[in-house]
Amino acid sequence: MSTLTSPPTISLDDEKNPWLAAAARFDEAALRLHLDDGLCKLLRTPAREITVHIPVQLDDGRLEVFTGYRVQHSIARGPAKGGIRFAPDVTLDEVRALASWMTWKCAVVNIPFGGGKGGVICDPNLLSDAELEKLTRRYAAEIIDWIGPERDVPAPDVNTNEKVMAWIMDTYSMHARHTVTAVVTGKPLALGGSRGRPEATGRGCMMVTLKALERFRLTPDACRVVIQGFGNVGGMAARLMAASGFKIVCIVEYDGAVYNPKGLDIAALAQHRRETGSILGFPGGLDMDKEQAMFLECDVLLPAATENVITSLNADKLRCKILCEGANGPTTPLADEILTEKKIFVVPDILANAGGVTVSYFEWVQDRQGFFWNERLVNQRLEEIMAESFDAVVQYAETHSVNNRIAAYMLALDRVAVAIKLRGIYA
Numbered sequence: 001m002s003t004l005t006s007p008p009t010i011s012l013d014d015e016k017n018p019w020l021a022a023a024a025r026f027d028e029a030a031l032r033l034h035l036d037d038g039l040c041k042l043l044r045t046p047a048r049e050i051t052v053h054i055p056v057q058l059d060d061g062r063l064e065v066f067t068g069y070r071v072q073h074s075i076a077r078g079p080a081k082g083g084i085r086f087a088p089d090v091t092l093d094e095v096r097a098l099a100s101w102m103t104w105k106c107a108v109v110n111i112p113f114g115g116g117k118g119g120v121i122c123d124p125n126l127l128s129d130a131e132l133e134k135l136t137r138r139y140a141a142e143i144i145d146w147i148g149p150e151r152d153v154p155a156p157d158v159n160t161n162e163k164v165m166a167w168i169m170d171t172y173s174m175h176a177r178h179t180v181t182a183v184v185t186g187k188p189l190a191l192g193g194s195r196g197r198p199e200a201t202g203r204g205c206m207m208v209t210l211k212a213l214e215r216f217r218l219t220p221d222a223c224r225v226v227i228q229g230f231g232n233v234g235g236m237a238a239r240l241m242a243a244s245g246f247k248i249v250c251i252v253e254y255d256g257a258v259y260n261p262k263g264l265d266i267a268a269l270a271q272h273r274r275e276t277g278s279i280l281g282f283p284g285g286l287d288m289d290k291e292q293a294m295f296l297e298c299d300v301l302l303p304a305a306t307e308n309v310i311t312s313l314n315a316d317k318l319r320c321k322i323l324c325e326g327a328n329g330p331t332t333p334l335a336d337e338i339l340t341e342k343k344i345f346v347v348p349d350i351l352a353n354a355g356g357v358t359v360s361y362f363e364w365v366q367d368r369q370g371f372f373w374n375e376r377l378v379n380q381r382l383e384e385i386m387a388e389s390f391d392a393v394v395q396y397a398e399t400h401s402v403n404n405r406i407a408a409y410m411l412a413l414d415r416v417a418v419a420i421k422l423r424g425i426y427a
Contacts, residue, residue, distance in 0.1 A: 010024045010332075010333050010334060012312065012334070015308075015311060015312060015332045015333070015334050016307075016308045016311070016332060017093060018093060018094050018096075018097035018098070018307055018308075018329050019093040019094070019096045019097040019100075021097065021329060021332055021333050022096075022097040022100045022101060022329075023044065024333045025333060025405060025406065025409050026043070026044055026100070026409060026413070027040075028406055028409070029406055029409035029410040029412075029413050030043070030413060032400060032402065032406065032410055033410055033413060033414060033417075035413065035417060039417055039420065039421075042420065043074070043413060043416060043417065043420075044100075046071050046072065046073045046074075046096055046099060046100070047072050047073060047074060047075055047080075047114075048071070048072040048146065049069070049070075049071050049072075049092070049096070050069065050070040050071070050072075050143055050146060051067065051068070051069055051092070052067070052068045052069075052070075052139065052142035052143060053065050053066070053067055053068075054066040054067070054068050054120065054135060054138045054139050054142060055138065056131060056134045056135050056138060057134070058131055059128050059130060059131060066120055066121060066122050066135060066139075067120070067121045068118065068119065068120040068121070068139045068142065068143075069090070069092055069095045069118060069119050069120075070084075070095075070116065070117075070118040070143045070146060070147070070152070070154075071092075071095045071096050071098075071099040071116060071117050071118070072099065072114070072115075072116045072146065072152055073096070073099035073100045073102065073103045073114065073115040073116065073117075074100075074103040074114035074115050074416060075114040075151075075152075076114060076416055076419045076420050076423065077106065077107065077112055077113065077114055077415070077416060077419045078106075078111075078112035078113045078114055079113055079114065079148075079149070079150055079151055079152055079153050080099075080102075080113070080114045080115060080116030080151070080152035080153070081102055081106060081113035081114065081115065081116055081152070081153050081155070081357060081360065081361075082098065082099055082102040082115055082116040082117040082118070082154065082155065082157075082357075083098075083117060083118070083154065083155045083156055083157025083158075083160070083186075084117075084118035084119065084120070084139075084154050084155070084156070084157055084160050084164070084168075085117075085118070085119045085120075085157035085158035085159060085160060086119070086120050086122050086124045086132075086135075086158070086159040086160055086164075087119065087121075087122070087123070087124075087158050087159055088121060088122065088123045089121075090119035090120065090121045094119070094307075095117045095118065095119045096117075097329065098117040098328060098329075099115045099116050099117035100115055101115065101328055101329065101349070101350055102114075102115030102116060102117060102357070103115030103412070103416060104350045104408070104409060104412035104413070104416075105349075105350040105351075105353075105354045105357055105412075106354075106357060106361075107411070107412035107413075107415040107416050108350050108351050108354060108389055108392075108393065108408050108411055108412045109351070109354045109357070109358050109385050109386070109389045110385075110388075110389065110415065111357070111358060111361040111385075112361075113153070113357070113361065116152050116153075116154070117157075118139075118143070118154055118157075119157075120135065120139055122135065124159045132164075133167055136164050136167045136168060136171075137167055137168075137170075137171045140167070140168040140171040140172060141171055141175070144171070144172060144175055147172065147183060148172070148180070148183055149180065149182035149183055149364070149367075149368065153182070153183065153184060153185060153360075153364055154168060154183075154184050154185075155184060155185045155186045155356075155357075155360050156186040161186075162186055162187055162188045162193065163188075165184045165185070165186045165187045165188075166187055166188055166191055168183070168184050169181060169183055169184050169187060169191060169192075172184075181367040182364050182367035182368050185197070185360035185361075185363040185364055186360065186363070187363070192363070192366070192367045193363060194359055194360075194362050194363035194366055194372070194373070194378060195372070195373065195374065195375040195378055196359055196362075196375045196378035196379055196382070197356075197359045197360065197363055197378075198232070198236070199236050199240065200355045200356045200358065200359035200360075200378075200382060201232070201233045201236070201237075201326065201353050201355050201356035202232070202233050202234070202235070202236030202237035202238075202239070202240055202304075202326070202355070203236070203237075203240055203355055203379065203382065204352070204353065204354060204355015204356065204358065204382065204386050205233070205237045205302060205304070205324055205326045205352055205353060205355065206237055206240050206241050206244065206246075207355065207382070207383055207386040207387065207390075208324060208347045208351060208352050208386055208390050209241070209300055209302070209322065209324050209347070210244075211386075211387060211390045211391075212300075212322045212324065212345055212347055212390075213299075213322070215345065216299070216321055216322070216345075218299060218321075219245075220241070220244050220245035220246045221245045221246075221247070222299075223246050223247060223299045223300060224247050224249045224261075224297075224298040224299050224300070225238075225241060225246050225247065225248050225249065225298060225299065225300045225301075225302060226249060226250040226252065226293065226294070226296050226298045226300070226301050226302070226320070227248060227250070227251055227252065227302045227304060227326075228252040228293075228294060228301075228302065228303045228304060228305050228309060228327075228330075229252070229253070229303065229304035229305030229306075229326065229327065230251050230253050230269075230270075230273065230279060231304070231305070233304040233326045233327070233353065233356075234251070234302065234304030234305065234326060235270065237302060237304060237326060238251060238266045239266050239267070239270070242263075242264075242266040242267075246300075247262075247263040248263055248264050248266055249261055249262075249263060249264065249296070249298060250264070250288075250293050250296055250298075251264060251266075251269060251279055252290050252293045252294060253278070253279050253290065254290070254305075255278055255279075255280060255290075256278075256279070256280045256287055256288070256289070256290050257279075257287070257288045257289065257290045257292075257293035258279045258280065258282045258285040258286065258287055258288070259285055259286050259287075259288050259293065259296070260284060260285040260286065264282075264284060264285050265284050268282075268284055269282050269284065269285070291314075294309070294310075294314070294317075294318070295314075295317040295318060295319060296319065297319040297320075298319065298320050298321075299320065299321050299322060300320060300321070300322045300323075300324055301318060301320035301322070301323050301324070302323075302324045302325075302326050303323075303325060303326060303327050303330035303331075304326030304327050304353075305327050305330075306327060306330070307327065307328060307329035307330060308329065308330070308332055309327070309330045309331075310323075310330055310331040310332065310335045310339075311332045311334065311335050312332065312334035312335055312338065314335075315331075315334075315335035315338035315339055315342075316338050316342070318339070318342070318344060320344060321344065321345060322344070322345045322346075322347065323339065323344050323345070323346045323347065324347040324352050325346070325347060325348055325349035325352045325353065326349075326352060326353050327349065327353070328349050328353065329349060330349065331346070331349075331405075336403065336405060339403075340403050345404070346403065346404050346405055347390070347404065348393075348404055348405040348408045350408050350409070350412065351389055351390065351393055351404075351408050354386070354389065355382055355386060358382055358385050358386070359378060359382055362378055362381065362382075392411060393407050393408045393411060394407070396408075396410060396411050
């Protein structure tokens, strides 16, 4: 049995550490499941952490060395699965946390993957396309012994895209001496990508929001939505939700927010940003402070940008009924306590944004079969999985008298623990 006797706490100083945040949620879920200490250690500890140093000859002839990571948190239920991000603030702790979240996310939606994540410390905005390709291919070559369709399947993440995935697929295939499309997901359609993949995370957020609305007896046309982030997830969620009748009253970005209480024209706003480089100055809305925009009265708040935007310092100011977490780790553990007290219905990240990895799973299946589905079938199967997973998490929360986040962790831990127990420990 576990020696934990009370839910763990996290200090204010450590509130924004993603690895400690993931560990705190894990510990509480493990405590409530009464998992024994040995199994907790196994579930908590990443299976493998790879650090590589990547030499790249820049366009001006200088040699630069970049640091990259790939963490495989668990392979108990299948190959590791998770994105690769290129950013100047990548840390090993962040990659560890994101890899563990992928383990739990895949288990929550019950797809046969474990969790992995990768990152390279760089600023892609300072690199030419040629330099970015060199960096990507050398990073792929450095981790090539640990990735593959049966081992670890990377995908796009922050500052990476289908072009980067194509480079990784080609690099892996050149070493394998034959084309291996299933080594990555999020690829271009012409290279074995899946229809519906670019929209999948945003579409999944909309699907679970619709499920949450049923509990409040709300319809989309009566629902005011604030979305933080207007990138792949937030932008796609905004477009799909607007098309389904939701009233998107505010979009929040890094440089400010734009607000219209009658609802924003999302297509026009996207066009304005393409033309000007910013959502600010949009003639169909009013500019406002990005911090204050998060505290607007609304039915749904959808943070879809970065980690740690809802903390103990601002959680009490939220005025939403439903918090649907499109980003990974947008809410800190200390903020969770406040949201529970405020009775805000939280759709946690490991459920809310799992549409992306679910359709990545579909892509992997299609690549391995060599048979591809139409978009209607992709979306139909995505909706089935998101709806079933939402119901399972909410039922778990009600059965165990916990909030939705801890319920999602408990459900995920239980599924991974069962797989480990059935497999046994190889010695």
